[in-house]
Amino acid sequence: MKLLLDTCVWGGVCEALKAAAHDVIWAGDWPTDPGDDDILTYAYQEDRILVTLDKDFGELAIVHERPHCGIIRLVGFAARQQALVCLRVLAQHGPTLQSGALVTAEPGRLRIRPPE
Numbered sequence: 001m002k003l004l005l006d007t008c009v010w011g012g013v014c015e016a017l018k019a020a021a022h023d024v025i026w027a028g029d030w031p032t033d034p035g036d037d038d039i040l041t042y043a044y045q046e047d048r049i050l051v052t053l054d055k056d057f058g059e060l061a062i063v064h065e066r067p068h069c070g071i072i073r074l075v076g077f078a079a080r081q082q083a084l085v086c087l088r089v090l091a092q093h094g095p096t097l098q099s100g101a102l103v104t105a106e107p108g109r110l111r112i113r114p115p116e
Contacts, residue, residue, distance in 0.1 A: 001094055002069075004043040006052035007033050009074070009082060013051070016083035022090070023048075036060060044068050049097050051086055058102055062113075070097035075106040 005014055005026040014026040025048070027039055034042075036056050043050040049070040050057060058073060060066045072089055074082055085105050093103055093112060100115030 001090055001098065002046065002048040003086075004039070004046065004048040004050050006039060006050065006054060006057075008053045009051055010079035012079065013083040013086060017086060020087055037066075040066055040068055049090075058104075061102060068100065070100055071102045072097065073102070073104045075104060077105070077107065 002023045003017060003025070005024060005028070007027045009026070009028075011026055011028050014024050017024045025046075027033065036054065037060070040050060040057055040060055044067050047069050049072060050068060051072045051074070053074050055073065057071050061068050061071060072086060074085055077085055089103055089105055089110070090097070093101070096112060096114065097103060102113040104111040
């Protein structure tokens, strides 16, 4: 799957996802952080699922109805747990995400908001 990792996601997640054959870009490699609007727009234009820790992307997608190709929000995981959680979510809910769902993963809880 094609993914864009937000700057707030641990950079080590990028290599772990690439090792699992995903096409991954980490915004932390960019010269500057362009901001949430531009990150979400880039992910959409590139047909990438966005992975973030930031709840603002959900607001952009739901309240402001910004187009996206799926969002995974990680809440409460240590940096070194983020890759494993992403891999599990992608394996179990990849098609749902690719259809535009928002998935919030927390320890012991997974919430899925299907596309409308």
